Amino acid sequence: xxxxxxxxxxxxxxxxxxxxxxxxxxxxxxxxxxxxxxxxxxxxxxxxxxxxxxxxxxxxxxxxxxxxxxxxxxxxxxxxxxxxxxxxxxxxxxxxxxxxxxxxxxxxxxxxxxxxxxxxxxxxxxxxxxxxxxxxxxxxxxxxxxxxxxxxxxxxxxxxxxxxxxxxxxxxxxxxxxxxxxxxxxxxxxxxxxxxxxxxxxxxxxxxxxxxxxxxxxxxxxxxxxxxxxxxxxxxxxxxxxxxxxxxxxxxxxxxxxxxxxxxxxxxxxxxxxxxxxxxxxxxxxxxxxxxxxxxxxxxxxxxxxxxxxxxxxxxxxxxxxxxxxxxxxxxxxxxxxxxxxxxxxxxxxxxxxxxxxxxxxxxxxxxxxxxxxxxxxxxxxxxxxxxxxxxxx
Amino acid sequence: xxxxxxxxxxxxxxxxxxxxxxxxxxxxxxxxxxxxxxxxxxxxxxxxxxxxxxxxxxxxxxxxxxxxxxxxxxxxxxxxxxxxxxxxxxxxxxxxxxxxxxxxxxxxxxxxxxxxxxxxxxxxxxxxxxxxxx
Numbered sequence: 001x002x003x004x005x006x007x008x009x010x011x012x013x014x015x016x017x018x019x020x021x022x023x024x025x026x027x028x029x030x031x032x033x034x035x036x037x038x039x040x041x042x043x044x045x046x047x048x049x050x051x052x053x054x055x056x057x058x059x060x061x062x063x064x065x066x067x068x069x070x071x072x073x074x075x076x077x078x079x080x081x082x083x084x085x086x087x088x089x090x091x092x093x094x095x096x097x098x099x100x101x102x103x104x105x106x107x108x109x110x111x112x113x114x115x116x117x118x119x120x121x122x123x124x125x126x127x128x129x130x131x132x133x134x135x136x137x138x139x140x141x142x143x144x145x146x147x148x149x150x151x152x153x154x155x156x157x158x159x160x161x162x163x164x165x166x167x168x169x170x171x172x173x174x175x176x177x178x179x180x181x182x183x184x185x186x187x188x189x190x191x192x193x194x195x196x197x198x199x200x201x202x203x204x205x206x207x208x209x210x211x212x213x214x215x216x217x218x219x220x221x222x223x224x225x226x227x228x229x230x231x232x233x234x235x236x237x238x239x240x241x242x243x244x245x246x247x248x249x250x251x252x253x254x255x256x257x258x259x260x261x262x263x264x265x266x267x268x269x270x271x272x273x274x275x276x277x278x279x280x281x282x283x284x285x286x287x288x289x290x291x292x293x294x295x296x297x298x299x300x301x302x303x304x305x306x307x308x309x310x311x312x313x314x315x316x317x318x319x320x321x322x323x324x325x326x327x328x329x330x331x332x333x334x335x336x337x338x339x340x341x342x343x344x345x346x347x348x349x350x351x352x353x354x355x356x357x358x359x360x361x362x363x364x365x366x367x368x369x370x371x372x373x374x375x376x377x378x379x380x381x382x383x384x385x386x387x388x389x390x391x392x393x394x
Numbered sequence: 395x396x397x398x399x400x401x402x403x404x405x406x407x408x409x410x411x412x413x414x415x416x417x418x419x420x421x422x423x424x425x426x427x428x429x430x431x432x433x434x435x436x437x438x439x440x441x442x443x444x445x446x447x448x449x450x451x452x453x454x455x456x457x458x459x460x461x462x463x464x465x466x467x468x469x470x471x472x473x474x475x476x477x478x479x480x481x482x483x484x485x486x487x488x489x490x491x492x493x494x495x496x497x498x499x500x501x502x503x504x505x506x507x508x509x510x511x512x513x514x515x516x517x518x519x520x521x522x523x524x525x526x527x528x
Contacts, residue, residue, distance in 0.1 A: 224432060355417035364449055368428055374417030375424045 009123030101160025205263030
């Protein structure tokens with residue numbers, strides 16, 4: 001990715017808004033901006049033009065006229081746009097916000113909303129998005145054009161839903177890193193931009209949550225891709241500047257006294273990030289925040305995570321009691337049960353549960369991790385049994 | 395060049411020589427196995443023979459059409475299903491012998507006791523694209 005690419009992409013919502021304000025339809029305008037962006041990437045090299053936004057608007061507008069003219073040749077409406085662009089109002093913050101809402105149409109499948117947001121608001125190319133999600137470029141192009149048809153059909157004036165926008169951005173964040181685009185960083189950039197436009201403290205909660213998770217990224221995996229659990233992470237590798245910023249944003253949001261699920265999750269992440277050593281984690285307060293979180297999002301996953309925190313705050317037996325109330329089918333339940341039983345000293349049961357957790361793991365890194373845990377306990381048990389003269393094996 | 399699928403099975407392949415469940419291995423044996431698998435894929439990428447590799451969850455369902463206007467029937471997983479695929483690697487190599495050679499190397503991945511597992515892998519040639527010269 002070139003030095004200027006992110007700067008360049010930051011201009012995209014403005015340029016697109018200008019075209020739409022000049023009367024361009026959203027779908028064609030978006031294609032035109034994409035075209036201008038691709039031209040800019042090859043034309044600009046290492047040096048930005050004096051007025052990059054003006055450059056992009058001019059090139060995008062010309063591309064739009066070309067696209068409309070070739071369309072109009074068929075549909076005979078070439079007089080609709082003259083070569084001289086109408087002045088159009090200067091796009092405001094509301095225009096950018098409207099773009100977020102357009103890209104997250106409530107009837108749109110989430111995968112489409114994600115793709116369209118990354119392109120129309122984020123300024124990523126279809127190829128970059130396709131690579132990041134490991135799907136063929138043609139598939140991604142289809143996904144985007146179907147989403148745009150939906151926007152064009154339903155018009156641009158429907159009210160936006162910031163909850164859907166947040167869900168889409170958090171999905172992008174969780175996709176992490178593959179291809180040449182860092183989706184987590186991109187999600188943070190777009191959430192930062194949204195937080196400027198929207199006063200909702202939940203948006204700030206979401207931004208804080210992302211920053212606090214992102215701050216620990218380097219310590220979360222080893223170079224070979226294997227998982228390092230929170231308790232074993234090298235905290236000196238945590239990004240303290242990001243943590244400080246995340247905590248500040250979370251506190252400012254919480255001070256407004258309109259709690260919601262993202263703020264509660266950010267509070268939990270802040271308590272983890274704030275502990276210089278794992279032993280200093282304030283588990284009692286974390287459990288309290290999980291209880292708050294349950295008011296907004298009573299899901300099996302939240303209850304599962306709460307059981308871990310209860311196990312740390314009040315001991316393994318309390319954790320197991322909390323776990324007993326969690327849906328049997330929630331993913332990773334065996335892994336949590338294994339951890340709590342190990343903590344409670346029941347190593348044989350824990351080893352069996354780690355093996356189950358490996359079998360049901362949702363990805364290879366977790367499967368390997370749980371297999372290692374089972375192997376570690378089984379080795380310990382064999383060693384222990386043989387040192388007592390018993391060799392009844394496994 | 396010809397593409398081959400190397401298939402790994404949870405169930406249905408003949409029993410390997412070194413048949414011990416992975417959670418019963420020593421931790422360093424687990425590490426050695428994972429490293430071998432990563433290195434193997436990296437080596438094939440380096441030689442320009444690697445296409446794709448994916449692992450599958452053992453969970454799954456059988457699904458079939460149940461008539462107009464009705465939701466599809468789902469069932470299973472069936473415990474009695476003999477064959478259960480665990481994952482695959484797709485390679486693109488010069489000739490059949492090279493595919494066999496690579497599958498043999500992959501089957502030598504270390505297991506319990508640091509000894510090769512001798513796991514049976516299925517090698518399946520892709521049907522080729524239509525001929526351009528007829």
